[in-house]
């Protein structure tokens with residue numbers, strides 16, 4: 001049904017529909033997934049992957065890790081661990097009814113000596129109990145950083161958790177929209193599943209990965225398309241001039257950094273507004289080059 005609705009609504013709304021109707025149900029049962037079978041975990045991971053594909057209208061060749069990074073979603077395992085340990089912290093910091101705290105912590109034997117700050121690890125001979133929520137959470141809690149374990153109240157815990165680990169709900173600001181045809185082409189370029197010959201060759205669609213627009217006899221990669229190919233020299237000059245005029249930091253930009261910007265790499269980053277402008281210029285380059293018509 002989500003797939004059918006996606007055609008009628010834009011990118012932002014479809015993401016909200018996913019978070020409201022699908023992700024919320026998955027999050028609600030997070031504690032039960034701790035001891036779930038691999039088969040069930042695989043099923044839910046696939047469900048999240050397909051939802052992400054529907055949101056961006058991507059093809060099935062896109063790598064799952066890259067797709068989730070692009071959208072700023074946490075992976076299923078990260079999110080389950082985060083929500084489970086947060087629930088455990090709530091119980092420990094008395095944010096839940098007292099009876100649950102008593103069940104969990106009153107009868108728990110205490111550590112002495114150098115491990116006094118940690119919870120006592122309970123050993124179990126059977127895997128079923130060893131991997132269950134209570135047993136696993138004690139081990140995870142002991143692996144957390146000292147500042148988090150020493151928190152007295154829940155807001156402090158959340159603050160510390162956010163500082164120490166970046167796993168926190170749905171992170172990142174959304175830069176890109178995936179509604180028009182050019183957005184889709186740009187997405188494919190970023191995910192290396194575009195109509196460029198090098199990408200098509202990797203996916204076994206064509207026999208030759210060489211560029212047939214110029215005489216350089218090079219592979220038609222994203223790097224060649226944006227920075228090297230002789231067929232798009234005029235468009236490239238406009239693109240580089242536009243990028244250089246945006247910011248002082250970008251005046252001495254080199255070719256490697258331009259590709260890092262286009263691919264959204266973490267090594268070279270600029271402000272949100274500048275990124276937005278660069279995105280417009282890159283789209284202009286794709287349209288004027290006429291490669292994907």
Ligand SMILES: [Zn+2]
Nearest residue numbers: 211213214229
């Ligand atoms: Zn070329």
